[in-house]
Amino acid sequence: MLSSSSSERWLSRGLLDVLIRAGLIAVLAIACFRVFYPFLNLMVWSLILAVTLYPLQVGLKDKLISKDGHAATLIVLIAIAIIIVPAYLLGAAIVEPVQQAMGTVESGEFQIPPPAESVAHWPLVGQRLYDFWSQAATDLTGVAQKFAPQLKDFGVALLKAIAGVGSGLLMFSVALIIAGVIMAYGDKGHRSAVQIASRISGPERGPRITQLCTATIRAVAQGVIGIAFIQMLLVGVAFVIKGIPGAGLLALGVLLLGIMQLPATLITVPVIVFVFATEGVSVVAIIFSIYVFVAGLADNVLKPLLLGRGVDVPMPVVLIGALGGMVTGGIIGLFVGPVLLAVGYQLFWQWVEDQPQVASSDDSGQS
Template sequence: MNLDQETLRKIVTTDLTETLIKVGLIAFLAYVCVRVFAPFSNLVILGVILAISIYPLYQGLVRRMGGKRGLSATVLVLALLLLLGVPMVILGSSFASQISEVHQQFEKGSFTVPAPSPKVAEWPLVGERLHTAWSEAANNLPAYLEKNAEIIRGYTRKALAMAANAAGAVLMFLAAIVVAGILMVYAEAGSRTVERILIRLTSPTEGPSLLKLSVATVRSVATGVVGVAFIQALLLGMGFLLAGIPAAGVFAAITMLLGILQLPALIISLPAIGYLWWAEDGSSTGMKVVFTIYFLIAGMADNVLKPLLLGRGVDAPMLVILIGAIGGMVTGGILGLFVGAVLLAVAYKLFMEWVDSRSLDTVVPAAPAEPIDTDTAH
């Protein structure tokens, strides 16, 4: 059937208009869904990460409790809230109060560094140099603060904002544990749904493999890197609080950051031991010995936790994890430190999987060698 140009133009115009309307409606629907989901995105993402990380522990608990998934999830969530939530609340409040106190002292102009005790100079190897540097800092700090007041004020405001977000981050983490418990109960149905989505986006063979890759990456990074640093920070932070070491919450946060950077926590625990024996706070020698042993064990706990939690290792390069952790902390605070490392590692693994699969598809097989005609050769 032959169509004139006018009729053909009307058909094309009608199809184009309908297509644009459909695309516009889909874009509007996607925009509305994103706006509705945005306030809960951090909570859901963190809940999914926690659910994937502790799911093997949940499966073992389900087997022990006779297959009761709901009861197992409830017990596990309550245990995590007790073991992790209580120390997080204590250290979080300590961190916020200490940062706020420093900011107030700087605003009032009363921030000072106390002069070192003469006993510091008697410490072996570093005592004399440390005493000299400490004394110079104590003597010259007021002039330095006055000279760089505006710059330092900007940093203290950022630190104060981070401290203000500490309470919200702790509550978010506790809520994410509850969300993780709910997700684990429906993990099988959720896994099938995600697998169907990935199959629809890729292929029946690539979809399941991408799901397994994502789960393995999340579990290895969240438990083997961030999880180890988090547990070690809680152990040392609670020890600092019980031992009466100043700025325990701040040192706990620094310990977690050092753990993600793959630096030993002894960098924090050894100076804490030195302060413990130097400070004249009336503590008995027996208590100092107990805390010294505890700080040494907690400072080296990563040597036991990493093989226990890391499994077969983290395939993502450590540089990717570090960038994700630091970038996440800058953009999302303390929780961003956790989520950023995991998400960037997953994105890297998925991208490299796509690169490798496309590279294999484009490899051109070598042409077979042509047989030699012996008759013509002679």
């Protein structure tokens, strides 16, 4: 038998050993996180892309290509080509008009047409817009000098935005390559994910949580991109039929806004104003404006129908997770938010449903 003092010393020594081990593990975890943190966004993007594109690899493997590595390589090459070619065409389409505009301004041949008389009768801003437009049409140099600081700030912001887009495309391309490596070992990766989830939440819930995370990522990716693509078609066709200048670029902008979860009205409303300003009020302009404005709001109807399909979680949970994640974490948060909220929702209701049936047993005993 151990005395009380010796047992206390043994307990204190055991507690000290536990604290030392926990401290060392915490230090190791923090050090590993600091080393891995610069690559966190890249790896999260790679994992999202791998989970989203993996069904395509399975289809290619079953029908055309026998090896996982070859199928993943083909998907990555096609995806990079789909990104680079439109990016090059978009850059060329932007640079060439800018160069032509700069040459026109330098030659002094650039003239702004005077506004229509109907602009002055627009409610609230009509007279101010008419006066400013008239001044720009008669004295463009004076207007440019008046707003020189604002134009300079706008130019700097535009250059930063273009640089950000370039770096984003580069990171996305690298993430695609890493996603191809992950897809090449898709079966092993799935087993590892199930093992990790089972170790955290138990062997019964692990496979369910893994399946839920996978389905949520795919549903958000397909829902967001699919909705943005449908909206681009609805708006872009109207722009092309109406003959709006730069209709293709504007439609591409609608697609990008849809992916970033921003309203398409940022593009459709200025286009509507442009049509009324250049053509005046007519039946065709009114029909075009109503259609384009409604098409710009189509995502509000499509999201409840498409977002979250195939996920064993109510659609509002996925939608709130996507919007909240977008606000807090940007584009990556658009995918991470629904996953976290869906997993939390499932764990919460499992905890609620797993409560012991105390009341029913007491009732049976009293009876």
